[in-house]
Amino acid sequence: MPSPIAVADPQVAELIDAEIVRQHDTLCLIPSENHVSPAVLAATGSVLTNKYSEGYAARRYYQGNAVIDRVETLAVDRARALFGVEHANVQPLSGAPANLAVYAAFLDPGDTVLGMALDAGGHLTHGWGVSVTGKWFRAARYGVRRDTGRIDLDEVREIALKERPKLIWCGGTAIPRTIDFAGFATIAEEVGAVLAADVAHIAGLIAGGAHPSPTPHVDVIATTTHKTLRGPRGAMLLTREQHARAIDRAVFPGLQGGPHDHTTAAIAVALHEAAQPAFSTYAHAIVANAVALGEALLARGFDLVSGGTDNHLLLVDLTAKDVGGRVAAEALERAGLVGNYNAVPFDPRPPLDPSGIRIGTPAITTRGLEPHHMTDLARWIDDAVQAVEAPDTLDRIRGEVTELARAFPPPA
Numbered sequence: 001m002p003s004p005i006a007v008a009d010p011q012v013a014e015l016i017d018a019e020i021v022r023q024h025d026t027l028c029l030i031p032s033e034n035h036v037s038p039a040v041l042a043a044t045g046s047v048l049t050n051k052y053s054e055g056y057a058a059r060r061y062y063q064g065n066a067v068i069d070r071v072e073t074l075a076v077d078r079a080r081a082l083f084g085v086e087h088a089n090v091q092p093l094s095g096a097p098a099n100l101a102v103y104a105a106f107l108d109p110g111d112t113v114l115g116m117a118l119d120a121g122g123h124l125t126h127g128w129g130v131s132v133t134g135k136w137f138r139a140a141r142y143g144v145r146r147d148t149g150r151i152d153l154d155e156v157r158e159i160a161l162k163e164r165p166k167l168i169w170c171g172g173t174a175i176p177r178t179i180d181f182a183g184f185a186t187i188a189e190e191v192g193a194v195l196a197a198d199v200a201h202i203a204g205l206i207a208g209g210a211h212p213s214p215t216p217h218v219d220v221i222a223t224t225t226h227k228t229l230r231g232p233r234g235a236m237l238l239t240r241e242q243h244a245r246a247i248d249r250a251v252f253p254g255l256q257g258g259p260h261d262h263t264t265a266a267i268a269v270a271l272h273e274a275a276q277p278a279f280s281t282y283a284h285a286i287v288a289n290a291v292a293l294g295e296a297l298l299a300r301g302f303d304l305v306s307g308g309t310d311n312h313l314l315l316v317d318l319t320a321k322d323v324g325g326r327v328a329a330e331a332l333e334r335a336g337l338v339g340n341y342n343a344v345p346f347d348p349r350p351p352l353d354p355s356g357i358r359i360g361t362p363a364i365t366t367r368g369l370e371p372h373h374m375t376d377l378a379r380w381i382d383d384a385v386q387a388v389e390a391p392d393t394l395d396r397i398r399g400e401v402t403e404l405a406r407a408f409p410p411p412a
């Protein structure tokens with residue numbers, strides 16, 4: 001039977017089918033992407049998308065929310081249990097709005113925020129200039145050490161003492177190493193700042209016990225739900241009872257209108273899946289694959305920022321391979337390996353054509369790839385970045401990649 005989309009709108013149906021083929025026949029190495037389960041996908045496509053439910057459970061501005069209240073309460077309870085927090089807000093529409101809600105909860109415009117610099121691995125919303133968080137607030141930044149490629153907490157402390165931020169962010173988008181939440185907490189306490197951990201990338205690793213939890217150390221945890229946590233596109237704010245009201249009021253009515261109830265249901269499903277023992281196995285397998293891929297790349301003469309990884313991602317500095325990040329990423333895509341170009345710390349090249357690529361293992365681990373596959377992957381990556389001007393070679397690799405991809409289809 002043709003899908004309702006094919007009947008109603010063949011053009012869109014065709015595009016969705018093309019995307020299904022693309023996702024099946026290539027390997028996704030983007031560390032912030034994943035393949036959700038059929039159950040998460042079905043919840044996302046459910047009739048809950050029809051409902052308006054501004055407010056919170058039992059405090060709505062619309063009638064007809066008895067079922068939605070139970071869905072949201074279920075998601076909240078599961079988030080609290082999985083991350084061991086007192087309070088959860090599952091309504092933020094995505095990671096960036098969730099982070100904005102943290103500012104709205106704790107800061108006034110003009111207050112100082114301290115975050116990791118974007119070009120060192122932080123996120124736009126941690127006070128970078130092109131983001132409103134860098135325009136409406138006074139932003140100070142920390143980076144990584146040039147010699148280690150790692151965050152230096154002594155430097156963070158020095159900057160915090162000088163800048164006196166009201167809010168400190170830890171976490172980011174291109175940090176291949178474990179985040180020392182306790183170390184950040186000591187600094188935040190010393191300067192009297194609110195400490196927020198943005199674990200968008202590593203939430204699934206934390207849930208599965210493959211990365212230490214920020215819960216005992218921070219005031220608020222912000223996370224997306226669609227990266228390693230393998231849920232729908234959405235976000236959560238997790239906090240102590242003490243901050244519950246401030247966070248809830250910042251999300252609604254501070255920033256948002258009605259929550260996306262279909263997303264809330266899909267978050268509930270993803271949290272249920274993440275609470276199963278199999279998810280812990282998955283989280284550890286992500287890291288094992290990243291470590292194996294890192295070792296295979298090092299053996300081929302690649303230069304990894306910080307020398308390797310503790311988590312799901314590798315930041316590869318291509319300077320030694322004499323190829324720019326952008327052309328490398330384009331060559332890799334032609335070879336069926338979809339990643340992204342990325343700045344490396346102290347990058348001399350411009351942001352739109354930086355020196356590195358960022359590679360992650362969450363999606364390929366979902367498909368069932370194992371450490372022994374990583375030698376092939378490293379070989380293909382090596383061959384592809386050296387074949388940026390040899391389309392025939394890239395197409396040859398593409399054939400091998402597609403063969404492996406088809407042997408390990410995404411969940412369906």
Ligand SMILES: *Cc1c(COP(=O)(O)O)cnc(C)c1O
Pocket residue numbers: 032094095096097099122123125171172173198199200201224234
């Ligand atoms: C992905 C990400 C975000 C933003 O999430 P969106 O859903 O894209 O808005 C925020 N912070 C970090 C650290 C991220 O990795």
